[in-house]
Amino acid sequence: MSSVCFLAGRTAALIPAAGSGTRLGRGPKAFVEVAGQSLLARSVAALVPWVDEVLVALPEGFPLPPGLPAQAILGGATRQESVWRLLHATTADVVLVHDAARPFLPGAVVTALLEAVSETGAATAALPVADTLVRGERGRWADLVPREDLWAVQTPQGFRRALLLRAHAAARAEGFGATDDAGLIARLGLPVRLVPGDARLFKVTTPGDLALAQAVAAVWDATCDAP
Numbered sequence: 001m002s003s004v005c006f007l008a009g010r011t012a013a014l015i016p017a018a019g020s021g022t023r024l025g026r027g028p029k030a031f032v033e034v035a036g037q038s039l040l041a042r043s044v045a046a047l048v049p050w051v052d053e054v055l056v057a058l059p060e061g062f063p064l065p066p067g068l069p070a071q072a073i074l075g076g077a078t079r080q081e082s083v084w085r086l087l088h089a090t091t092a093d094v095v096l097v098h099d100a101a102r103p104f105l106p107g108a109v110v111t112a113l114l115e116a117v118s119e120t121g122a123a124t125a126a127l128p129v130a131d132t133l134v135r136g137e138r139g140r141w142a143d144l145v146p147r148e149d150l151w152a153v154q155t156p157q158g159f160r161r162a163l164l165l166r167a168h169a170a171a172r173a174e175g176f177g178a179t180d181d182a183g184l185i186a187r188l189g190l191p192v193r194l195v196p197g198d199a200r201l202f203k204v205t206t207p208g209d210l211a212l213a214q215a216v217a218a219v220w221d222a223t224c225d226a227p
């Protein structure tokens with residue numbers, strides 16, 4: 001039995017894609033193409049096989065490109081606001097929140113995440129930190145930071161929708177802002193399962209990341225993970 005069979009109820013993919021892509025400098029990032037396909041199209045295609053519906057939050061003046069199997073809503077001024085709006089645009093029991101800016105999403109990560117969510121209600125893809133970590137002081141090596149038990153958090157992140165709504169509502173009430181959703185659950189003292197992510201799930205943030213994405217796409221598009 002596939003792991004997704006453990007889940008009762010409907011599942012929605014929520015894709016915040018309403019950012020302006022300031023650091024990349026190529027306009028709204030979701031619409032930037034890598035090897036002929038936009039970051040948004042790649043993220044949607046990676047999630048479609050695993051969910052009942054896909055919702056994307058887009059910037060004002062940027063309609064959903066034709067042919068994408070998703071529904072669009074208007075995003076907010078922050079990622080958190082965009083996800084808040086997406087959460088209200090679905091009635092699904094389980095939601096997978098995934099940055100449009102992470103176009104290479106292996107199916108194995110999605111299935112592992114769905115299984116973890118069915119058990120704990122909240123889980124995120126994350127990678128154990130491989131580099132040596134050091135705290136710097138004015139550009140000088142100060143202290144070594146033990147990297148054991150340190151993980152770099154990625155998306156997708158999966159939740160029972162009611163739980164994530166509660167965490168978002170609490171954050172809004174307290175004026176708390178975060179760059180991801182699992183952090184909003186953790187700050188309530190609730191468990192978040194860490195599921196092994198993938199190096200290819202890096203977020204396209206800077207022009208250097210886009211060059212890396214071009215290289216990954218050449219391999220990705222030639223393998224079975226390709227849409």
Ligand code: CTP
Pocket residue numbers: 015016017018019020021022023024028029030057075076077078079080082083099100101102203204205
């Ligand atoms: N995002 C969003 N709504 C916002 C801001 C961000 O939906 N108001 C989305 C982005 O489209 C992206 C994800 O959140 O898919 C992660 O954000 P980030 O990498 O910071 O993208 P941008 O905000 O577009 O980039 P920058 O911060 O460089 O402007």
Ligand code: MG
Pocket residue numbers: 019
């Ligand atoms: Mg941003």
